[in-house]
Amino acid sequence: MGMSQSTSPLAPEELLTAVDGVMEDLTAFREDLHRHPELSWQEFRTTEKIEAKLKAHGLERIYRPLETGLVGEVNFSAGAPFLLFRADIDALPLPDEKNVPYRSQHPGVCHACGHDVHTTVMLGAAILARRLNLAGKYNLRFVFQPAEEPIPSGAPKMIEKGVLGGVTYALGMHLEPRLPLGTVALTPGWVNLQSIRLDLTLTGPGGHSARPEETADLLWLASRMVQDSYQMVYRTLDLRTSPVILTFTEIHAGEGYNVIPRELRLTGTLRLADPQKKEAFLHRFSELLKGLESTGGCRIEWSYREGAPAIYNDPDLIHLLQQAAAQDFPISVHIDRTFRTPGADDFSYYAREVPGAMVRFGSRTEHHTAGLHEGTFDVPPEVIRLGVLFFLHQIRFLQQQ
Structure with a gap:
């Protein structure tokens, strides 16, 4: 009542x-x-x-x-x-x-x-x-x-x-x-801003740290990917109307000081408000990873999980x-x-x-x-x-x- x-x-x-x-x-x-x-x-x-x-x-x-x-x-x-x-x-x-x-x-x-x-x-x-x-x-x-x-x-x-x-x-x-x-x-x-979780796994044949030219150096490739994707945000997206923040926060690879690892896992977050910017980023990020696979001789599997808008x-x-x-x-x-x-x-x-x-x-x-x-x-x-x-x-x- x-x-x-x-x-x-x-x-x-x-x-x-x-x-x-x-x-x-x-x-x-x-x-x-x-x-x-x-x-x-x-x-x-x-x-x-x-x-x-x-x-x-x-x-x-x-x-x-x-x-x-x-x-x-x-x-x-x-x-x-x-x-x-x-x-x-x-x-x-x-x-x-x-x-x-x-x-x-x-x-x-x-x-x-x-x-x-x-x-x-x-x-x-x-x-x-x-x-x-x-x-x-x-x-x-x-x-x-x-x-x-x-x-x-x-x-x-x-x-x-x-x-x-x-x-x-x-x-x-x-x-x-x-x-x-x-x-x-x-x-x-x-x-x-919306938070989107990014998960990536890079795989390669592994090898001896003395001969990186014979394998896919996953740590080097991951560092390139981080730097290139950060630059991609600032050079290809219009940030004047709303922000886009990309941050990688976790990296896991390697079991020996003289062994180039076979697998590397990387995690990060993408934060933004504009759905159109999200689609633009995901497309360009996918193209960046394809290029890295081609030039670096590795395989990259990745996924994203959207948090609250x-x-x-x-x-x-x-x-x-x-x-x-x-x-x-x-x-x-x-x-x-x-x-x-x-x-x-x-x-x-x-x-x-x-x-x-x-x-x-x-x-x-x-x-x-x-x-x-x-x-x-x-x-x-x-x-x-x-x-x-x-x-x-x-x-x-x-x-x-």
Whole structure:
């Protein structure tokens, strides 16, 4: 059954008071998640903790579309469309190098991408949206999604299970340590890049290191390929309109110091936003490899695996969010309208289906300078406060549109 409609919108100061009233609990919740990080598709404890909180605060509908992750709904009015808020919940296979009381207790696993904070912010927004009865045009759907990090990731599977049904807008968040605390990035258009994994295997007859002219020197050929492909990006693709970033990150070959190897494996990533540039690169890269095979006397097998597409922030939705942030926001905040990042995020799958917006929250302070995916990454609790307040303020604004 839906909740009764609110008769008058809450004042901004009332939202702030409500957020401050739950900050101790939310901070403790985030620190608990940080102590117990779980890898992609293994977020069982995390899911249970979120579910327990949502149940304790009386959300109307809570369900698990997949084995891990869950959805909680605040249903104000039967049949109303939804605003969707997505948080990713998985951690990284990375040791926690911080000296803090909430340091990871799971060796080799930590929340170095801020998903514990994303989860906590959306949990706080869900709890308070219901408690404060922020009713209006929309019902609210909070998606706590597993497995944002791997390829394939969790977003398409959640979407297959119907989480976008009846959704008008989808909103997501990400921490951004390159922006100072108190900054919120609301940028229209393309705001990040797609990540495509490249895997190559070079094979040849092998041979003695004293006689490279008699065989295919795979290390030399691989180094040529890396250099030539880097140059190809800058000399054959128009990078003025959108970037293309090619980086090779792994190379494995050889078992003896005086033996030219028979096999070499190479891995890298291609990051871009423009699908046409992707097709152009893949065609030219294939031609480059064919030429290398012909001149180098080796065989090259290669494949690519596409990760999440680039995120497109709907300009009309971003305009609404900017408009709301400029109206009576109860604390000082700086709105950045141009920030973009080369990183990938599978929120793009939601934003590809419905108008969406990825909101980035600056987290850098004098004592919090580590980057994402670093073992020392951490954030101040004030960013939780800002995140919850921001989304409650947006809910209140969008409900009246």
